Amino acid sequence: MRPKPPRHLHDSMPNLAVRGPVRRLAIVLGDQLDPAADAIKGLDTSRDAILMMEVSEESTHVPSHKQRTVLFLSAMRHFAKHLAQSGYRVRYVRLEDPDNTHSFRGEIDRAVHELMPERILCTHPGEWRVKNLIEEATRAAGVPLETRPDRHFLVDLEDFDAWMAGRKQPVMEHFYREQRRRMNALLENDGRPTGGDWNFDEDNRRAFKRAPKVPKPYSSRPDAVTQAVIHLVEERFPDNPGSIESFRWPVTRTQALKALDDFVQNRLAEFGTYQDAMWADEPFLYHSLLSASLNLKLLDPRECIGKALTAYESGQAPLNSVEGFIRQIIGWREFIRGIYWHEGQDYGSRNWLDQHGTLPEFYWTGRTDMVCMRQAIGQVLACGYGHHIQRLMVTGNFALIAGVDPRLISDWYLAMYVDAVDWVTLPNTLGMVMHADGGVVGTKPYAASGKYIERMSNYCRGCPFDPAARIGSKACPFTTLYWDFLIRNRRRLSGNRRMSMMLRNVDRMTDAEQSAVCVHAHRLREGFGISGVS
Ligand code: FAD
Numbered sequence: 269m270r271p272k273p274p275r276h277l278h279d280s281m282p283n284l285a286v287r288g289p290v291r292r293l294a295i296v297l298g299d300q301l302d303p304a305a306d307a308i309k310g311l312d313t314s315r316d317a318i319l320m321m322e323v324s325e326e327s328t329h330v331p332s333h334k335q336r337t338v339l340f341l342s343a344m345r346h347f348a349k350h351l352a353q354s355g356y357r358v359r360y361v362r363l364e365d366p367d368n369t370h371s372f373r374g375e376i377d378r379a380v381h382e383l384m385p386e387r388i389l390c391t392h393p394g395e396w397r398v399k400n401l402i403e404e405a406t407r408a409a410g411v412p413l414e415t416r417p418d419r420h421f422l423v424d425l426e427d428f429d430a431w432m433a434g435r436k437q438p439v440m441e442h443f444y445r446e447q448r449r450r451m452n453a454l455l456e457n458d459g460r461p462t463g464g465d466w467n468f469d470e471d472n473r474r475a476f477k478r479a480p481k482v483p484k485p486y487s488s489r490p491d492a493v494t495q496a497v498i499h500l501v502e503e504r505f506p507d508n509p510g511s512i513e514s515f516r517w518p519v520t521r522t523q524a525l526k527a528l529d530d531f532v533q534n535r536l537a538e539f540g541t542y543q544d545a546m547w548a549d550e551p552f553l554y555h556s557l558l559s560a561s562l563n564l565k566l567l568d569p570r571e572c573i574g575k576a577l578t579a580y581e582s583g584q585a586p587l588n589s590v591e592g593f594i595r596q597i598i599g600w601r602e603f604i605r606g607i608y609w610h611e612g613q614d615y616g617s618r619n620w621l622d623q624h625g626t627l628p629e630f631y632w633t634g635r636t637d638m639v640c641m642r643q644a645i646g647q648v649l650a651c652g653y654g655h656h657i658q659r660l661m662v663t664g665n666f667a668l669i670a671g672v673d674p675r676l677i678s679d680w681y682l683a684m685y686v687d688a689v690d691w692v693t694l695p696n697t698l699g700m701v702m703h704a705d706g707g708v709v710g711t712k713p714y715a716a717s718g719k720y721i722e723r724m725s726n727y728c729r730g731c732p733f734d735p736a737a738r739i740g741s742k743a744c745p746f747t748t749l750y751w752d753f754l755i756r757n758r759r760r761l762s763g764n765r766r767m768s769m770m771l772r773n774v775d776r777m778t779d780a781e782q783s784a785v786c787v788h789a790h791r792l793r794e795g796f797g798i799s800g801v802s
Pocket residue numbers: 554555556557558559560562563593596597600601602604654655656657659660664681682685687688689692693696697700701
């Protein structure tokens with residue numbers, strides 16, 4: 269049920285205003301909610317001020333899921349209140365303010381005009397687009413901008429660039445081992461990895477034999493601020509995708525810490541073993557659900573790692589789970605961020621596989637006979653969340669093998685997940701899933717047939733399709749499209765040694781078998797409304 273709007277909407281969020289002139293104006297963006305951020309630290313509360321802006325261009329440049337918008341706005345409002353209570357002077361522009369220009373440029377302009385700052389400070393933004401907007405706006409306003417590094421992350425961008433220098437193929441595993449050594453995480457005194465191995469992937473691919481009994485994860489209860497924002501979002505963005513009813517995400521640091529403790533106590537122990545498993549109507553399983561809190565900077569990655577290590581040392585969680593979790597945070601998360609900034613602004617327009625298909629409508633509605641897609645998309649619409657394997661091997665895999673344009677599917681991920689911020693969404697989607705960067709993030713495309721989904725989930729049991737069949741009325745669309753993908757890209761992928769086994773299987777097919785697959789794939793795409801694939 270949708271929470272009732274509070275009687276006085278504005279009571280929940282005082283209009284935070286600042287009178288000028290100010291010496292320095294620090295811009296705090298919606299994914300920079302860390303009081304220790306470099307742009308905030310050291311501000312003089314009597315002479316400096318903070319600018320926070322809610323602008324509708326951020327919820328409309330991709331049609332942001334309602335829960336994603338609620339999360340950002342509510343967390344920003346809570347953070348602004350916290351800053352104001354801590355003595356900072358905060359100029360907070362609300363979505364509903366009549367003077368709001370709804371663009372960063374307009375709001376920076378207005379703030380400069382009214383507060384006349386000598387200098388503007390900002391922590392390094394999480395997106396090229398926003399970085400450019402802020403640079404342009406401050407340049408146009410004629411005020412010097414000082415961008416400070418984002419110390420939330422464990423690896424400085426300069427150090428990542430140095431690591432990349434001279435590498436033809438960056439391999440996440442190499443980066444991860446180096447970080448483990450640098451941070452002395454899960455290492456013995458002689459420098460060898462604890463347990464004798466750097467990773468326990470072999471132990472971490474188990475599927476459920478029967479329905480798992482997963483402890484219910486921590487869920488925040490919407491307070492007056494969140495309720496007001498829910499009401500506002502329903503009113504302002506009624507046509508944006510997703511439902512708001514089950515909103516559960518932490519919007520304050522206190523709540524995020526509770527969510528972290530809840531994960532470590534109740535789910536970390538099984539996290540590793542079932543990391544790749546999927547089960548119908550179980551959206552969260554043993555995952556941490558911490559990505560949104562981390563990306564908004566409500567949580568620090570160091571405290572996540574610290575708590576996981578303590579759980580290992582006290583015998584509360586086994587090594588395969590703790591190593592698996594730490595690998596995601598100090599390995600994948602940092603690697604992905606480094607790649608985003610290292611590869612530069614043109615990264616988002618890469619399309620190594622030259623795919624130009626349109627995105628089927630069911631990505632926005634969840635209406636499809638394919639149970640795996642219905643489940644993965646349905647839960648995203650319901651709560652803005654999907655775990656990694658659902659993103660990579662279901663919704664992502666489908667887009668890859670169906671031939672969808674990488675930018676269209678990247679924008680879908682950016683719009684639909686509560687944890688989406690460009691630095692993390694883009695390399696994961698365009699790089700890891702779509703192989704559009706030609707092998708920077710992943711050494712090969714993660715293309716898979718329906719057999720993979722059958723092995724890792726119970727989805728296929730209730731599905732009208734047969735994951736083993738590649739043609740015919742019962743053929744699983746994943747299986748048909750997988751073979752079609754390999755046939756279509758046979759030549760392009762032939763230089764990739766990691767693809768050789770898959771391609772040998774294509775070569776074993778007769779010409780007639782190959783054309784039957786291609787004809788069936790063509791019909792499937794027509795049925796799904798996918799155009800632009802030749
Ligand atoms: P857990 O499974 O509990 O993992 C723990 C933490 O590790 C996560 O909270 C996250 O901070 C980090 N992590 C794990 N894998 C990755 C990764 N590949 N890249 C970066 N961090 C990682 N993650 C986002 O935070 N935002 C996104 O917009 C996003 N988009 C993605 C799109 C695609 C197509 C794919 C394949 C992955 C994407 N990821 C994204 C990575 C990953 O799927 C999510 O971080 C994870 O599913 C979040 O759920 P969780 O917090 O329960 O993670």
